[in-house]
Amino acid sequence: MDTPILQAAGVHKRFGTLEVLRGIDLTVRRGEVVALIGASGSGKTTLLRCINLLEEYDHGQIFVDGELIGYREQDGRRTLLPERVIARQRAHIGMVFQSFNLFPHMTAEGNIVLGLMRVQGKSRREATDTARGWLDRVGLLDKVAAYPYQLSGGQQQRVAIARALAMEPKLMLFDEVTSALDPELVGEVLLVMQDLARTGMTMLVVSHEMLFVREVAHRVVFMDGGRLIEEGSPHELLMNPRSERLKSFLMRFQGVFR
Amino acid sequence: MWHELWIAFPALLRGLAVTLELSAVVIVLGSTIGYLGGLSLEYGPKPLWAAVRVYVDTLRGIPVLVLLFAVFYGLPIVGIQIGAFGAGVVALSVFAGAHMTEVVRGGIASIPRTQGDAAKAIGLQFWERLRWVILPQAVRRILPPWVNTAVELVKGSSLVSLIGVVELLLATQQVVGRTFIVIPTYTLAGLMYFVVNYGISRLGALVERRYAFLSY
Amino acid sequence: MTALQVRYYFHWDVVWRHIHRLYGGLFLGLELAVVALFIGSLIGLGGAFARTSRSRVLRAVFAAYVEFIRNVPLLLLIYFAYFGLPKVGISFLNNVSSFVMALAIYSGAFLTEVFRAGIGSIPTGYIEAGKAIGLTRLQNVRHVVLPVMFRIVLPSLSNTFISLFKDTALASAIAVPELTYGAVWINVNTFRVVETWTVVAAMYLVTGYAIALGLRRVERRYAVIR
Numbered sequence: 001m002d003t004p005i006l007q008a009a010g011v012h013k014r015f016g017t018l019e020v021l022r023g024i025d026l027t028v029r030r031g032e033v034v035a036l037i038g039a040s041g042s043g044k045t046t047l048l049r050c051i052n053l054l055e056e057y058d059h060g061q062i063f064v065d066g067e068l069i070g071y072r073e074q075d076g077r078r079t080l081l082p083e084r085v086i087a088r089q090r091a092h093i094g095m096v097f098q099s100f101n102l103f104p105h106m107t108a109e110g111n112i113v114l115g116l117m118r119v120q121g122k123s124r125r126e127a128t129d130t131a132r133g134w135l136d137r138v139g140l141l142d143k144v145a146a147y148p149y150q151l152s153g154g155q156q157q158r159v160a161i162a163r164a165l166a167m168e169p170k171l172m173l174f175d176e177v178t179s180a181l182d183p184e185l186v187g188e189v190l191l192v193m194q195d196l197a198r199t200g201m202t203m204l205v206v207s208h209e210m211l212f213v214r215e216v217a218h219r220v221v222f223m224d225g226g227r228l229i230e231e232g233s234p235h236e237l238l239m240n241p242r243s244e245r246l247k248s249f250l251m252r253f254q255g256v257f258r
Numbered sequence: 259m260w261h262e263l264w265i266a267f268p269a270l271l272r273g274l275a276v277t278l279e280l281s282a283v284v285i286v287l288g289s290t291i292g293y294l295g296g297l298s299l300e301y302g303p304k305p306l307w308a309a310v311r312v313y314v315d316t317l318r319g320i321p322v323l324v325l326l327f328a329v330f331y332g333l334p335i336v337g338i339q340i341g342a343f344g345a346g347v348v349a350l351s352v353f354a355g356a357h358m359t360e361v362v363r364g365g366i367a368s369i370p371r372t373q374g375d376a377a378k379a380i381g382l383q384f385w386e387r388l389r390w391v392i393l394p395q396a397v398r399r400i401l402p403p404w405v406n407t408a409v410e411l412v413k414g415s416s417l418v419s420l421i422g423v424v425e426l427l428l429a430t431q432q433v434v435g436r437t438f439i440v441i442p443t444y445t446l447a448g449l450m451y452f453v454v455n456y457g458i459s460r461l462g463a464l465v466e467r468r469y470a471f472l473s474y
Numbered sequence: 475m476t477a478l479q480v481r482y483y484f485h486w487d488v489v490w491r492h493i494h495r496l497y498g499g500l501f502l503g504l505e506l507a508v509v510a511l512f513i514g515s516l517i518g519l520g521g522a523f524a525r526t527s528r529s530r531v532l533r534a535v536f537a538a539y540v541e542f543i544r545n546v547p548l549l550l551l552i553y554f555a556y557f558g559l560p561k562v563g564i565s566f567l568n569n570v571s572s573f574v575m576a577l578a579i580y581s582g583a584f585l586t587e588v589f590r591a592g593i594g595s596i597p598t599g600y601i602e603a604g605k606a607i608g609l610t611r612l613q614n615v616r617h618v619v620l621p622v623m624f625r626i627v628l629p630s631l632s633n634t635f636i637s638l639f640k641d642t643a644l645a646s647a648i649a650v651p652e653l654t655y656g657a658v659w660i661n662v663n664t665f666r667v668v669e670t671w672t673v674v675a676a677m678y679l680v681t682g683y684a685i686a687l688g689l690r691r692v693e694r695r696y697a698v699i700r
Contacts, residue, residue: 054375083383091381101376105394114390115380160376167380319679321643324654327661328671335667409545416547420647427550434557441558448546448554455545 094164154185273429292358405462518585
């Protein structure tokens with residue numbers, strides 16, 4: 001029996017008076033690559049941040065590999081789990097951010113070693129070996145001792161991906177990871193993500209890179225105004241959009257699809 | 259005249275030693291209070307935050323001399339006899355703590371929230387995030403104002419001369435009283451303060467430069 | 475626990491009886507701060523222009539002045555002015571004037587840097603516009619640089635003034651009857667420690683807060699033009 005890696009049911013989230021997520025139901029199966037597209041403000045990033053509880057959510061449930069994230073439900077009342085437990089849950093979910101967020105006071109290797117030593121409890125020797133393996137995997141073994149300020153945006157993002165992968169997560173979340181990159185650096189990051197997808201990692205990707213979405217995603221989900229509007233294969237959604245909102249959203253990508 | 263000054267020089271040096279001793283103790287205590295206070299302001303529960311806020315705003319609004327006299331005359335009333343040097347340590351440390359709290363708070367607050375997010379995302383807990391990600395970066399921001407505070411504290415140590423502690427300034431006055439050599443003696447004392455404080459500033463600048471790459 | 479038994483009854487009226495020393499002292503302190511700020515600003519302005527001038531000598535002299543004064547205690551400067559200056563013939567200064575001189579010289583060093591930063595952050599566009607319409611250097615300074623600079627440095631000046639007001643407490647060391655001097659007198663002569671210092675601390679706090687509020691309103695009226 002294969003539990004879906006991610007199962008979100010009826011997720012609601014509001015910031016003050018603004019309702020950002022209005023009942024999201026989403027399932028991601030093991031090994032699937034799901035792309036989340038939509039305009040800014042549609043709630044895509046918020047949804048991602050709720051999955052690893054960087055944001056608390058108000059209603060609904062999010063399960064990662066069958067485990068309820070962030071809360072404990074007892075007799076119909078939900079309570080926030082202790083920080084210790086949440087931290088452990090987060091360790092099984094990898095996240096890559098738009099602004100890389102590498103730790104500037106550590107080298108590329110150091111960024112990866114931190115999680116391996118402090119969260120997984122590896123020794124320094126083991127952690128260093130593992131970290132180098134992951135840096136090699138993203139093509140940056142020669143940058144082991146480089147500090148983030150010495151790396152290009154694309155290189156920093158690849159280190160960030162390695163940092164997330166090193167924790168051996170069940171699910172990888174990508175939040176517009178190429179949006180802050182100069183165009184010529186986007187390719188190297190997408191290549192790493194494509195490679196990752198091929199190895200069977202379960203990925204939930206928020207992106208504007210429509211070509212990447214079409215080529216790599218198994219399924220595409222379109223969000224608007226905090227709701228899930230359309231869902232389907234890349235071909236279905238991108239070539240034959242049904243809803244008006246999706247059609248007008250895709251207008252701005254004219255010329256991307258030949 | 260220069261001969262008399264030369265003979266009096268050791269007295270000034272002894273005063274300087276007291277100044278340095280007092281300053282060092284106050285800097286350490288003040289910094290400790292500062293870190294506790296700064297963390298409380300950034301991460302503490304509402305009541306703690308309020309208490310620290312009141313502490314900081316009150317102490318920064320009164321002259322340090324008033325605090326010194328209040329402690330010096332006040333502690334014996336509640337039965338605590340710690341003498342003038344002790345009163346100086348208590349008053350100056352409490353004062354330094356208020357300044358340092360603001361400095362630490364500012365340093366921590368200047369670390370982008372995204373750093374905390376990234377640390378959370380790899381599964382680090384609160385104290386781990388603080389220890390490995392937030393504080394190492396904050397310390398580098400805290401350094402310049404911290405150095406300024408240290409210099410202000412060395413200057414502030416001169417106030418304990420008014421409650422009878424023989425640090426550099428009182429030692430200078432004693433020499434002046436003995437020898438009647440006024441301007442050269444005060445100038446010499448001024449130079450000694452200058453050397454100490456300028457030295458602290460330069461040391462700070464050196465350390466800052468090593469970690470300059472961490473400015474955003 | 476018996477070691478820390480405190481027998482203390484509050485006698486606020488005792489302090490009240492001598493309140494004139496405190497009020498008088500408070501106002502004297504404010505006056506001292508205002509005068510010192512004024513003179514210090516003149517020094518600071520001169521210093522700022524000196525440090526940005528083309529004369530290497532001027533730049534060096536004022537750089538040394540700033541570096542030296544900022545690193546020595548105010549109390550030392552006060553003693554230097556009060557005990558030292560008479561030795562070189564400047565004997566017309568009483569304790570109040572000596573204090574104001576010392577505080578002015580002290581604040582002048584800090585204000586030099588404040589004004590220097592202020593001048594430096596004036597958008598060059600303004601200065602060039604002044605030149606373009608034919609103003610001489612002096613006119614440019616008078617009509618463009620100074621007004622703009624004052625608006626930019628207003629917040630720093632406010633903070634400096636509040637600091638100076640707190641620094642006036644040191645005047646008590648040479649028997650100037652400002653607020654802290656009054657407090658020590660009351661403390662020593664009535665032994666009402668807690669009441670005295672609570673009242674005095676409150677007076678400093680309230681005055682400082684009132685000044686800050688007032689200056690913030692002034693700041694808002696003359697907001698920085700960017």
